[in-house]
Amino acid sequence: MKSMTICMVLVSVVCACTAGAQVTAGRHGDPVGTAREAVQKFPQNASAHAKLAAALIDADDGPASSGTLEEAQQEIGLALKYDPKNLEAAAVECSLYLKRHEFEKALEAARDTNRKIPDDVRFYGLVADADIELGNYPDAEQATQWMLNLRPGNTPALLHTARLREIYGDLEGAEQVLEQALEQTAPFQSRERASDAVHMAHLAYLRGDLDRAWQWAERSLQWSPGFGEALTEEAAIEVHRGHAEHAVSLLQDLYATTRDPRYLFRLGQALEAAGKGAEATGAFQQFEAAALKASPGEDNANRELILYYIDVAHKPQDALRIAKAEASVRHDVMTMDAYAWALYAAGDRSEARKQIAQVVSVGTKEPEILEHQKRIDGSSEPATVAVRN
Amino acid sequence: MPFAKVLVCLLLTGATLAAAQTSDYGRSELGSLKDTDALIRNAQDHVRRGAATSSAYEQLGSLYQQKGRETADAAWFELAEKALRQAIQLAGDDFSRAGPFVQLAAVYMSEHRFADALASAHDAIATGAGDADAFAIEGDALTDLGQYDDAASAYRTLKRVTSERSPLRADYVADSRLSYLKMISGDMPGALDLIKQSIMAAAQINVPPENLAWLYYELGERCFQSGDIACADAAYSTGLKVDPRHFRCLAGLAKVRAAERKLDDSIRLYQRSIDVVPMPQYIAEMADVMRATGQMDRARQEDDLVEYIGKISEINRVLNNRELAVFYADRGTKLDEALRLAKAEFEVRSDVYTWDAMAWVLYKRGEYAQAKDAIGKALRLHTSDPMLFFHAGMISRALNEKQDATQFLGKALTINPQFHVAYAGEARKTLDRLQSEENAHASR
Numbered sequence: 001m002k003s004m005t006i007c008m009v010l011v012s013v014v015c016a017c018t019a020g021a022q023v024t025a026g027r028h029g030d031p032v033g034t035a036r037e038a039v040q041k042f043p044q045n046a047s048a049h050a051k052l053a054a055a056l057i058d059a060d061d062g063p064a065s066s067g068t069l070e071e072a073q074q075e076i077g078l079a080l081k082y083d084p085k086n087l088e089a090a091a092v093e094c095s096l097y098l099k100r101h102e103f104e105k106a107l108e109a110a111r112d113t114n115r116k117i118p119d120d121v122r123f124y125g126l127v128a129d130a131d132i133e134l135g136n137y138p139d140a141e142q143a144t145q146w147m148l149n150l151r152p153g154n155t156p157a158l159l160h161t162a163r164l165r166e167i168y169g170d171l172e173g174a175e176q177v178l179e180q181a182l183e184q185t186a187p188f189q190s191r192e193r194a195s196d197a198v199h200m201a202h203l204a205y206l207r208g209d210l211d212r213a214w215q216w217a218e219r220s221l222q223w224s225p226g227f228g229e230a231l232t233e234e235a236a237i238e239v240h241r242g243h244a245e246h247a248v249s250l251l252q253d254l255y256a257t258t259r260d261p262r263y264l265f266r267l268g269q270a271l272e273a274a275g276k277g278a279e280a281t282g283a284f285q286q287f288e289a290a291a292l293k294a295s296p297g298e299d300n301a302n303r304e305l306i307l308y309y310i311d312v313a314h315k316p317q318d319a320l321r322i323a324k325a326e327a328s329v330r331h332d333v334m335t336m337d338a339y340a341w342a343l344y345a346a347g348d349r350s351e352a353r354k355q356i357a358q359v360v361s362v363g364t365k366e367p368e369i370l371e372h373q374k375r376i377d378g379s380s381e382p383a384t385v386a387v388r389n
Numbered sequence: 390m391p392f393a394k395v396l397v398c399l400l401l402t403g404a405t406l407a408a409a410q411t412s413d414y415g416r417s418e419l420g421s422l423k424d425t426d427a428l429i430r431n432a433q434d435h436v437r438r439g440a441a442t443s444s445a446y447e448q449l450g451s452l453y454q455q456k457g458r459e460t461a462d463a464a465w466f467e468l469a470e471k472a473l474r475q476a477i478q479l480a481g482d483d484f485s486r487a488g489p490f491v492q493l494a495a496v497y498m499s500e501h502r503f504a505d506a507l508a509s510a511h512d513a514i515a516t517g518a519g520d521a522d523a524f525a526i527e528g529d530a531l532t533d534l535g536q537y538d539d540a541a542s543a544y545r546t547l548k549r550v551t552s553e554r555s556p557l558r559a560d561y562v563a564d565s566r567l568s569y570l571k572m573i574s575g576d577m578p579g580a581l582d583l584i585k586q587s588i589m590a591a592a593q594i595n596v597p598p599e600n601l602a603w604l605y606y607e608l609g610e611r612c613f614q615s616g617d618i619a620c621a622d623a624a625y626s627t628g629l630k631v632d633p634r635h636f637r638c639l640a641g642l643a644k645v646r647a648a649e650r651k652l653d654d655s656i657r658l659y660q661r662s663i664d665v666v667p668m669p670q671y672i673a674e675m676a677d678v679m680r681a682t683g684q685m686d687r688a689r690q691e692d693d694l695v696e697y698i699g700k701i702s703e704i705n706r707v708l709n710n711r712e713l714a715v716f717y718a719d720r721g722t723k724l725d726e727a728l729r730l731a732k733a734e735f736e737v738r739s740d741v742y743t744w745d746a747m748a749w750v751l752y753k754r755g756e757y758a759q760a761k762d763a764i765g766k767a768l769r770l771h772t773s774d775p776m777l778f779f780h781a782g783m784i785s786r787a788l789n790e791k792q793d794a795t796q797f798l799g800k801a802l803t804i805n806p807q808f809h810v811a812y813a814g815e816a817r818k819t820l821d822r823l824q825s826e827e828n829a830h831a832s833r
Contacts, residue, residue, distance in 0.1 A: 051482060088481050122483050151484060152553045153519030183546045184519060186511035 031055040039075075046083030049075045053092045057099055072096055087113065087120065094126040098133070101298045103330050106130040121147050125156045132163060135331030137362060140164060155184045159196075166203060167333060169363030175203050194224030201233045206365045210237050228258055235270060244274035261290035265304035268312070284312050295322065302326050306338045316345035333359050337369040344376045352376050428452050446476035447489045454496050469496045484518035494526040501708055501737050506530040521551045521562070528566055535740040537770065541570050560590035565604055568611070573741060575771035577615045584608045602632035609641045613648075614774055616805035621645050636665035644674065648807035652682045655810075669695045669709055673716050677810050692720065710734040711746045718746075718753040728754060741767045741777070749780050757787045775801040775808035779816050786819055795823050 035052035042048045053075035060068040073096060079089035090113045097106035107130035114123040124143045131140035141164055147157035158181035165174035182196045201216035214237050220230035231254045238247035251267035254260075264287040271280035288308060291301040302322050309319035323342035326335050336359045344352035356373045364370075432449040450472035457465030473496065476489035490513035497506035507530035513523035528543035548563035568583035588604045605628030612620035622645045628638035643658035659675035662668070676691035695716055699709040710730045717727035731747045748763035764781045782797030798816045807813050 047481065054482060088483075091482075120483070151519065153521075153550045154484065155517035155519060158519075180549065183542070184514060184517070184524075184550070186515040188511060189515055 032059050044082050046079040046081075046086040047088055049079035049082070050086060050088035050092050053079065053089070053096070057092065057095055060099065069096065069099060087117065087122075091122050091126060094123075094130075098126070098129055099298065101133075101329060103130050103133040107134060119150060121151050121154060121157070124150070125160060128160045132160075132167070133330045133332050135333070135336065137164065137167060153180075153184070155181050158184070162199065166199075166206075167362055167364055169365045171203050171207050171365060175200060178203070190223045194220040194227045194230065197223060198227065198230045198233055201230065201237075205233065205237060205240075206367070210240060213237050226254075226257065228254055228260065228263065232263065232266060235266060239270055239273050244270050248274050248276070259290075261287050261294055261301040262304050264290060265301060265308060268308075284308060288313065303334060303338050306342055310341060310345040316342065316347070320346045333362055333364045333366070333369065337366070337372055340376060341372045344372075349376065425452060425456050429456060441475075441479070443476045443478075443480035443485060443489065446472045446479060447492060450476055450489065450496075451492050454492065454499065457496075457499065463500070466496050466500050469493075484516055484520075487513045487516045487518035487520040487523060490516070491520055491522045491526065494523070494530070498526060498529060501533075503530045503533045503738050507534065519550055521547055521554075524550060525562060525566070532566075532569065533738040533740055535738065535743070537570055537573060541567065544570070555594070557590040557594045561587050561594060561596065561604075564590070565607060568607065572611060572614070572774075573770055573772050575773045577611065577773045581608070581611050581615070584611055598632040599635065602628040602635040602638055604628075605631065606635065606637040606641055609638065609645075613641070613644060614805065614808075616775075616803075616808075618645055618648055618805075618807065634665050636662040636668065636671070639665070640668070640671040640674065643671075643678075647674075647678050647681075647810040648805075648813075652678050652810075656682070667694070667698055669698050669712050669716065672698070673712075673719070674810075677719075681810050692716075710737075711743060714750050715746050718750045721753055724750065724754045741770060741772055745777050745780060748784060752780065752784050752787060755787075757784060760784045761788060773804060775804045776812070778804070779808065779812050782816065782819065786823070791823055791827065795820065798823075 032052070032055045035048070035055040038045070038048040039052050053072040056068050056072040056075065060072070072092070076089050076093045076096060079086050079092075083089070090109070094106050094110045094113075097103070097109060107127065110123050110126035110130055114120070114127055117123065124146045128140040128143035128147070131137070131143060140160070144157055144160040144164060147154060147160065151157070158177045162174045162178040162181065165171075165177065178196055178200055182193065182200070185192050185196065187193075197216050197220035201213045201220060204210075204213035204216060214234065217230045217233045217237065220227055220233075224230070231250050235247040235250045235254075238244065238250065247270040248267065251263050251270055255263040255267055264283055268280045268283035268287055271277075271283055287301075287304070291305040291308070294300045295302055295305060303326075306319045306323050306326075309315040309322070319342040323335075323339040327339040336355055340352045340355035340359060343349075343355060353376055356369075356376045359369060360373050429449070429452045432445065432452050436445050436449060450469045453465050453469035453472055457463070457469060470493065473489045473493040477486055477493070480486040480489060490509050494506045494509035494513065497503070497509055506526060510523050510527040510530060513520055514527065524543050524547035528540045528547060531537070531540035531543060544563050544566045547566070548559045551559035551562055564583040564587035568580045568587065571577075571580035571583060584604065584607050588601070588608060591601050591604055605624045609621045609624035609628065612618075612624055621641065625638045625641035625645060628635050629642065632638070639658050639662035643655045643662060646652070646655035646658060655678045656675060659671055659678065662671050663675065672691050672695045676688040676695070679685075679688040679691065696713070699713040699716075711734045714727045714730035714734065717723045717730070727750045731743075731750045734743050734746065744763050744767035748760045748767055751757075751760035751763055761784050764777070764784050767777055768781060778797045778801035782794050782799075782801060785791075785794035785797055798820045801808060801816050802813065802820070805813075808816075
């Protein structure tokens with residue numbers, strides 16, 4: 001399941017782990033190329049291999065860059081071969097686990113190094129990343145606090161803080177620290193700025209301030225033209241403003257460029273909102289095929305697939321099967337919401353209520369989650385009636 | 390004062406470290422002057438013996454930089470750059486890279502390579518370490534590059550980041566810088582408030598005497614620029630109580646005495662300042678005072694010294710472009726060279742004072758239209774500096790734009806009737822002539 005959550009998390013991991021690579025290559029364009037050159041120059045240098053692995057993970061952009069993560073894994077292996085205690089390699093290995101959605105493994109590895117080197121901020125960040133994905137929010141909070149205590153004002157800690165505050169429903173607090181993080185981002189870090197800006201946009205969207213949300217999304221696109229997360233955010237805003245046609249156009253362009261099934265699902269929703277039922281059905285069918293193909297991989301569209309099976313295709317058992325598989329590897333609020341919604345659709349209302357209660361107790365203000373809670377808690381109607389969103 | 394200005398004084402041949410202004414980037418306490426060579430030898434041995442770690446190279450780099458400050462020999466800065474680049478190469482992909490990047494940025498500031506300093510500060514920021522010094526240098530470089538809004542933004546971040554650790558230190562490091570920006574933007578009361586706030590904070594956190602004296606010097610400058618001679622006198626004097634060898638405060642006090650027409654006292658104070666650090670700017674100012682007392686031969690000797698220092702080394706040639714350009718323009722000599730120097734300065738910075746220097750040189754060359762364009766850029770932020778208004782007034786006068794000339798010169802004298810030992814009088818005479826011409830025109 002790939003969601004905004006994981007994008008944010010990976011940005012913060014990358015910030016902590018590959019800052020150096022970006023520094024070297026951020027303005028010069030090709031971090032992987034630069035790192036490869038270093039490896040060629042120093043073939044037995046653990047740090048060079050770790051930097052290449054970090055750059056490869058950073059460059060991985062889903063199915064289009066297949067083989068990248070495998071190469072990163074090999075580079076980490078080489079780094080650890082030349083220096084088994086190399087901390088960079090240990091950190092990059094954790095971020096590779098995160099990227100592959102091996103969250104338990106990531107947490108174990110990060111905690112292990114953290115115990116040995118308790119004053120390295122990086123590993124607290126990695127612990128927090130894994131804990132967020134696993135829904136261990138108090139633990140993530142504790143790790144983030146350590147990051148701030150050890151090095152006040154460091155940017156990855158601010159990003160983690162923003163993420164946690166958002167999850168806890170403290171949207172203004174999240175905006176405040178995120179703005180600080182943005183101030184602390186160098187002008188040439190366009191991608192990081194774009195990512196922070198789209199997070200700002202989402203926070204404003206959650207607060208219902210659509211104009212501000214739009215402004216931030218636009219700013220994000222200025223920093224990173226064509227940035228998928230920003231265009232998705234704009235599409236969501238447009239649907240809420242009643243400009244579904246524009247949302248359709250944004251998502252069509254986005255899907256044409258990226259072929260990412262997640263955008264296809266959002267396109268189907270936007271087409272429905274625009275009253276284009278037939279086109280929506282076509283988009284959804286196309287989505288199902290693409291999402292099923294991507295489903296076993298780490299860069300999947302499983303959350304969207306679950307929602308599709310419940311809300312569109314009316315196949316609650318298929319939804320529940322995928323939701324259970326997702327919930328077995330991660331327990332963040334988005335995953336557990338999808339699980340609760342699937343339980344409800346499949347008729348297990350009691351368990352659904354229990355699960356959704358746990359999700360909302362964290363404090364999240366995600367409208368989709370709150371809508372699901374309302375439906376699960378408020379309805380005594382049969383699930384089959386309730387599932388159509 | 391931007392960091393580059395502070396460092397100019399450190400790069401003069403024969404300048405002693407003890408008296409020289411240090412930055413507040415937190416890396417200046419490396420031992421006394423005579424220790425530096427020994428410290429360098431130790432650091433080199435350390436690296437040679439196999440401790441070729443990032444931190445070892447960072448330490449070596451900062452010692453080379455220190456040595457460069459002490460000797461004004463650019464070769465030390467080159468060595469510092471090499472060592473710090475090595476430190477960056479060896480550093481892990483974590484916050485430890487921030488330190489060498491910040492150090493490297495400081496080296497570039499020392500060399501007036503402001504764009505490089507900015508890039509290096511950004512590299513430090515990009516590590517995500519939240520290193521306050523990186524934001525300080527970012528703001529300083531932007532100030533020298535004339536990008537004042539961005540500089541203010543960097544200083545605000547500096548203040549916030551520093552506040553998280555120490556609110557008083559935040560007031561000290563950020564407010565003094567923000568004060569300069571307020572002054573540039575013409576908000577002198579705001580500039581005075583901030584520098585006073587910075588002084589109070591610095592006193593409470595017990596900064597080294599030299600740093601506190603530097604803040605009093607800055608206060609003195611603001612007071613003098615706004616025409617409050619008594620305030621300037623008190624500020625420079627207090628600075629000297631804190632640090633009796635503070636050559637900037639000595640020169641500031643000399644300027645005050647000149648404004649009071651106590652010219653012999655002024656020369657004595659300038660001499661004391663120059664004995665500590667032979668700053669070309671202060672030697673030139675002393676020569677102006679000598680001329681006012683009729684000591685033409687001595688003034689000429691001092692002028693020769695200004696030229697000599699300005700060209701004595703490669704680094705001084707880079708660092709003194711602007712000062713020498715203004716010096717030649719003031720003296721009305723070597724105006725082709727003055728223009729070349731002013732243009733060269735634009736390759737490294739384009740703040741309001743660089744535009745002012747260019748305007749003054751062009752005016753002296755008789756290129757009045759271009760001079761008007763340049764002074765317009767110098768005054769675009771409404772900087773409340775009598776010298777800028779004097780230059781603008783003289784340029785307008787040359788263009789026969791009498792109303793503008795009267796306004797600018799009047800403004801210079803209104804702000805500070807004694808803004809310069811020679812030019813205040815010239816402004817007055819020019820205003821009188823303008824008035825006479827106006828009267829004659831009216832009577833016709």
